[in-house]
Amino acid sequence: MNTAPAFPATRTSFVNDDFFGHQHTATSALPDPQPMVENLARSVMEILAGCRDLEQISRWVTDDVYRNLLQRVHISRRARAVKKQPSVLPTFGLGRTIITHPVDGVIESVVIVHGKARTRSIAIRLEGMDGRWRATAIHVL
Template structure:
């Protein structure tokens, strides 16, 4: 292999030279790494900060409107969560009437579901919706957060909901279908 040829110098101009100039900064010295966790001590965990929860109503009082319930007054959330996700998706795909979702949802969620807007993947296609594993987390007494995956036509879609204990049963107060 031959060495690259240098360009011919231009007459009347001096040839260029490379000169290394020392910098005026002191040389970098390695510093010890900053340790955020001390050896032998557990890593501190952040304090969980769940969303605001209204004060629970007392069932003995003469009150109008819904009464919030604690975990001891409610059935297991997993059964209600699976029934909610399955019933809602079947209603959005047209396999069951939307009125069957009403006992499981709050008035605002039911109004949004019955407004006619639905995800495109629910409106199109004829294959059935298969609900995968439904996960339930209870961050606060009387509140359950639900996540599930629905499969249709070989694609996966996320479903998330918030259940609150109202009048001795779980009701969906927020629902998001992706």
């Protein structure tokens, strides 16, 4: 006796990331990115100085960015421990913020940070995911 399969051979599978993964959001559906870029830059400086917990920005960054920042936090903490320096709230001012729009739903920005000893720049890439901005890259230079 010949039995037919329970499911047709052409049945599609819904285990692909296009359906269940992060959904792209257009720039027009998202708020102005400048406040978020500046707040992220300020937060990253405080996190690296040991005065703010990395968990506070975990909602706004991707897993890769979180892991990279976590490595930098450990390196900064060890450097402070070797020098026997406490965590001190850094004093700095935000300079110019440059924002570009390479494609819809993507923002690339640079924030200039003026500190006492030196001036740094923080490059941040935001992508619209699931109706909000998320940082997919943060580089402190």
